[in-house]
Amino acid sequence: MRFPRVAIVGGGPGGLMTADALQREARVPVELTIFEASSRLGGKVLTRSFARLPARYEAGAAEIYDYSEVGPDPLKELVADLGLPIVPMGGSALVMGEHVLSNLDDVRDALGADAAAAFIAFDRAARDAVGCLDFYHGERGTAPPRTSPRFDAMLARIGSPAARRYVETMIHSDLATEPGATTVAYGLDNYLMNDPTYLRLYAIEGGNERLVAGLDGRIRATRRLEHRVVRIGGGSGRRLCVVAEHTGRRHEEEFDIVVVALPLDHLQRVEFAGPRLAAALRRHLAHHDHPAHYLRITALFDRPFWRSWLADSFSMLDRFGGCCLYDESARDPGATHGTLGWLLGGAAAVEMSRLADDEVVAAALASLPDFLAAGAPPVLEAHVHRWLGAVSGMPGGPTPVPLDLRHRPEPVDHPGLFIVGDYLFDATLNGVLDSAEHVAGWIADLTAIRREAVA
Amino acid sequence: MRQPSIDVLRMLAIVMMVVVHFVENLSAWHGAQGDGGLSLDGFWRPTGLAAPLFTFLAGVSYRLWVRGREDRHDSDEAITKAGIRRGLFLIGLGFAFNVLVWLPADVFNWDVLTFIGSALLLLTACRGAPPPVLVLMAVAAVGVSPALRQLADYPSFWTEGFYDPDLTLGDVALGFLCVGYFPVFPWIAYPLAGYAAAPGVFPRPGERGSLRPGLTGAVLVLTTTASVLARRLGMTAPAWFRVQGWTMFPPSLEYVCGTLGMALVLMSLAHQLLDDRGPDSRLARVAGTFSRHSLTIYLLHHAVHVWPLWIWAAWTGADDVTVIWQRALPASTAFGLAVLFLALAYPLCRWLDAPGRRGVEGWMRWICD
Amino acid sequence: MTPQTAAPRTAPATVPLPAEGTCGAANVEWISALELALLVVSARPDEAATLPAEALAWVEATGPAQTIAIHGAAIAWAPGRAALLVEPTRCEAVRAALIEFGMHDRDLRELEAEVAAGWADLESDAPLAFDFRDRDAERRAGLGERFRRLVALRARLVRLVPHLDRPPLHPPTLASQVGERLRERARMAERAGHLGMQLEVHERVYDLCGQRASEWSLAHRSRGLEWAVVVLLAVETALILVDLLASRGS
Known part of the structure; x- marks a missing residue:
């Protein structure tokens, strides 16, 4: 047979x-x-380890999406079926210039009341366009085919430039492309995923x-x-x-x-x-x-010097058009060292990938705000992982x-x-x-x- | 846990029983057997209460015994088996008693032992019946008795004032059912009533008791009193029905209601007055001693006052062993002997209480439990 | 700032109580509903979010304190005392979030204590979920009372859970973040979940007890009728038997 x-x-x-x-x-x-x-x-x-210390970091996919609060989540079930423990991830801080904006109060204080109002208006429009269950079921694209505008058109409607920059920074590294190269639906997805009502994030322990x-x-x-x-x-x-x-x-x-x-x-x-x-x-x-691009830079320090200011498992930086700064050492609760990971996306990732690794690492360290850079110890070891064209900027x-x-x-x-x-x-x-x-x-x-x- | 009130009432029944038997059997002085007619003669005399109280307390004690076994988490099956064994033991003992005590007189009595044994078997069978059904059974037993006695021709078994059946199967069965000394009908009403009333009078710890048994007893007593008074005013029922009159043999409705009411009232009162004092009072100790050995005393008092009559007849060479039956002694002497017997029974019972010794009750528990 | 060290059971006498809603310099206020003395310390925006040592010591005077530092606010919490360091402009909202947390925590603790107290009853009642006998009849009232109490507990928990298990607010505010962090630190959602599971066990047992008691009650009622029929048949049998025995000679 x-x-x-x-x-x-x-x-x-x-x-x-x-x-x-x-x-x-x-x-x-x-x-x-x-x-x-x-x-x-x-x-x-791809999970990698440093040579100098037994410290792990994610060189590829950084986190997994958790839809279980909304409905069945086959991937979470698969992870549980394989007996793998998970660590929740989350972060609300966004660094703009030398300000850490962790909440609406901070946005109002740092960017002004008008920017806060414009941001809230965008947030409401995003929620109106994609509800929690629509997001879960992937039911977007209510706009007629071919006339569907690109996401930059929607961002342009944000009344305050400061608020627009705030939103762009928040989602740029997740998009892995520029807002003009993707759809409104995918752009909104990447904005709304910051809301724990829509989804939560986790990583696999180890x-x-x-x-x-x-x-x-x-x-x-x-x-x-x-x-x-x-x-x-x-x-x-x-x-x-x-x-x-x-x-x-x-x-x-x-x-x-x-x-x-x-x-x-x-x-x-x-x-x-x-x-x-x-x-x-x-x-x-x-x-x-519709290729989209990532670049990951991971640096090992002897201590997590940023935690007094940035205590979450990741934060956003307004450098490189908006990048994500991961506290990789937060994945390991017992770690005494500090591992910081930059996730660059889109044009910045392409541009930086042309540089040599040392230059990329130097640029990443230079992107840290002054209040962090001032207390940063020397880098013990750093690695760059290039993921050019590895993902789609317009899935579907x-x-x-x-x-x-x-x-x-x-x-x-x-x-x-x-x-x-x-x-x-x-x-x-x-x-x-x-x-x-x-x-x-x-x-x-x-x-x-x-x-x-x-x- | 022993209830002093039950012990006291049982002691009261024992004392009455011993006095009645000594005085009646040695000197023909009748207490309970009244006129059956118009006078109140006999109604006030307490002697007719002994057997009703004894059988009523048998029902009460059985209920409390079952409860104790349940509290020890004995299975239903074990409780039922023990109940049946106890009933059969008493019936067997009743037969042995008949042979040993009454054989020389050549009579067979369905007496209180065979009755209580039968009652235990019936109560075991009806253990799970709801209380209203138990009351219905008691009422039915009392209500149907006159008709049964009429069907069985009761007077034909009671020649010359005592029960005298032929020892045929039919007569023996009729004696057991309705015409013997203590036939099932209507006497079963007493243990049924005791069994039904016990939970109300003796609630479990933490529960409230009920006044219903005492009030029911009071109503029965008052009804009986009214019936007696009505009879004095000339209102009578057919003689055969034996509703009226204060007769123990056959037990008239008036007698059954009156004695049942008295038993209920006495038990309620005794519980209210005595049980709070605990089992350590002098009265409770004395009553407990008599109560624990009531069966032994029952057997013993018959032996000590009946056997001398048979021995005397044999000694004098009389043809009839009952030659001095009810003619042996003056009533006052018989009464004195009853008191003497009771006085001697007490230390005997105390002696039986010692570890390693058993009275009849001890043997019953050893065999049946 | 010199907070007093004795645990206040009533409004502290030596520390001036600020009028409600004023959060200027260090102030202690007594929140009677929570039996909590709350020390509010104003922080400057450029300061690190660290509670002064005296404030921490004042809180820890009543027991070990939980400490939380989040986005410029710092909180220490011990039984009966709490301290909050926050910018004046955000003080009122954060204070409200803290008091709201305290109320929910108190409600949850009360529920936990009541459920814990019910285990002994549950253990003694559990056999009745399988087998209900005549001798158990007098326990019906107690079972009913415990079931009613259980329903009340469930109702209280159901009313409380939406406050404990709500998704984080987005976009967040400092007050919402403080509330979420406090709930997370106190493991309120998990505790409520465990409480729900415990109540489920109680409900299952008492539900079954109720069913068994109802079955017993129904059976008891029909059994009364059956017994009445049996009694009447027995009486009839007795009459027939006696009649037969009495007429055997004729």
Whole structure:
């Protein structure tokens, strides 16, 4: 008896989550093969340690979104299922110049009553546009397609420049792109996620990469690390042929089903054979390719010198067009050292990524406000991680596409080819799990139907 | 926990019983057996209260015994088994007693022992019945008795003033049901009433008692008094119905209501007056001693006053063993002997209280519990 | 600033009480509803949010103090005493948040104490949730009373929970942040959750007790009728039996 063969191209969170979900949901045994171009699984979920001290930091995805207050949260359930403890994260402080604005009182004092009023008006408009349940269900895009304005148009309507800058600073690093390059819906999402009523944040104690390790530990699949998939096309019958490159040599394998779980920049490098499939993928990429960029700078100090002023797990800085400053050492309650992480997004991330690591670190340290820089001890060790084009600045594309078409770009001749990605939903780990579970459920149904048909 | 009021009342019943039996059996002086007619003669005499009080207290004690077992978390099954064993023990003892005490006289009495044994069996069966049902049973037992006696032709069993059945199955069964000395109908009303009234008079700790049993008793006494007075005014019921008159054999309705009322009133009063004093008062100790050994005293007093009559008849070579039955002594002497017996019974009971010794009650507990 | 050191059970005599709402220099006010002496210290915006040592010592005179420093405000809290350091312009709102927290904390503690006191009753009543017998009949009134008390407790908790478990205000104010931090530090949402679970156990037991008691009551009522029928049948049987026995010779 031959079991359905399923190839998963991409060993990042999307690939692993698809494999895990498929393994849980499949009603017939499936033979899984995971292709990963690099030597590690996990993709953008990356926890690293310093060389000089046993201190961890997040070099990739910094936090996970918690929707459990609003409704079912599959990712939180998965984390709990894997037995991983979590640490809540939160922060309300935003540093503008030399002022720490932690609340509305601070905004009113530092920016003036008019700015505070303009900010409150924007906040109300945002809530009116996207309610808590709309946010949870991802029901945006009430504006007609094609006429949907970019987010900068909405920001421009904020009456006070100071309030506008306050909002831009607050959301810039989360957007990872410029307001003019994304939709109102995605911009509002990134503003409203600061409200704990809409969602809360958490990280996995001991590093977010434990999620990857947990999934890897329970997936029964053939893992082909350092196998870069270069070509996918039709095989014998309705099967699909996957061509992977390993140590300079190409290998071909045929599969019943192929799930491509690659970030957009990697997806563009794969050749899809056959005119129909190639055209479908071109359409897919054209719709979804709105690259956004991150840059992470992490510096280790002998003590958390900023805590007298910034006590939360993260704060916003009005430098680099608005960046997020993570207290990475807050993830480890027993830590005596201090780890500060900058998350730059959008154009600033692109610009800074062109510099050498030392220059990037120096620029980051120079971005600290005077009241912090004055008491800063020397940096013990620093690292830079570049994530250019790693995420989408317009998840789901400028106009909504039916869910099935998002995940199966060419259903006629290549019904066995599926696509999984965070950019199909909301560019988060939660979104990629939604995508993975959708595809896994679909494949589970298909394999069961085929088995019944054969029987 | 022992209730001094019950001990005192039971002692009262014992004293009355001993006096009545000594005086009646040795000298033919009748207390309770009144005229059945118009006069109040006999009504005031307390001697007819002994058996009603004794049987009533049997119901009360059974209820308190059940409660004690429940409080010790004994299972229903264990309580039921112990109740049945106690009932059978008493019935068996009643049969043995008949053989040992009355055999020379060649009579078979459905006496108070066989009755209380039967009552315990019935109470065990009805243990879970709601209180109103128990009252209904008591009322039904009293109400149906005249009709039963009429059906059974009661006078044919009571020739020359005492119960004299043929020892056929039919006569024995009728004696047990309605024509013997202490037949189920209507005597079962007393233990049923005691069982139903006990929770109201002796509430559990922390609960409030009820005045209802005492008030019911008072109403019964007043009704009986009214009935007696009405009879004096010429209002009579058919003689066969035996509603009126103060007769213990057969127990008239007037007698049953009056004695039941007295038992209820006495128990309520005794509880109010005595139980707060605790079990350490002199009265409570003396009463407790008599009460604990009431069964022993019952058996013993029969042996000591009846057997001499049989022995005397045998000694003198008389044809009839009952030759001096009710003719042995003057009433005053018999009364004196009763007092003497009671005086001697007390130290005997104290002697039986010592560890390692058992009276009849001790054997009953050993066998049945 | 020289706060007195004795724990005030009534309004402190030697420390002048400010008129309500005035938060200028260091002032002690007596909040009778909470039996709490509140020391309010004005802070300058450029000062670090640290309570003066004397104020902390004054609070700790009654017991170990919880301390919180948040966005320019500092709070120390011990049984019967609290100190608050905050900018004058934000004083009134933060003070109100602190008093609101104190009231909810008091309500929650009262509920916790009452539920804790009910465990002994629950343990003795629990067997009745399974088996209700005649001898338990007199406990029905007590069960009913405890159930009513339980419903009242649940009602109080249900009224309280929205205040304890509300989502953080957004955009936040200093007062809302202080209130949230105090509730978080006192673990009020978790405590309310645990209290809810404990009440659920009580409710389940007393609900079952109520069901068993009702079943017993219904059975008791129908059993009375059954017994009455049995008595009447027994009487009839006795009459028939006696008639048969008496007429056997004829």
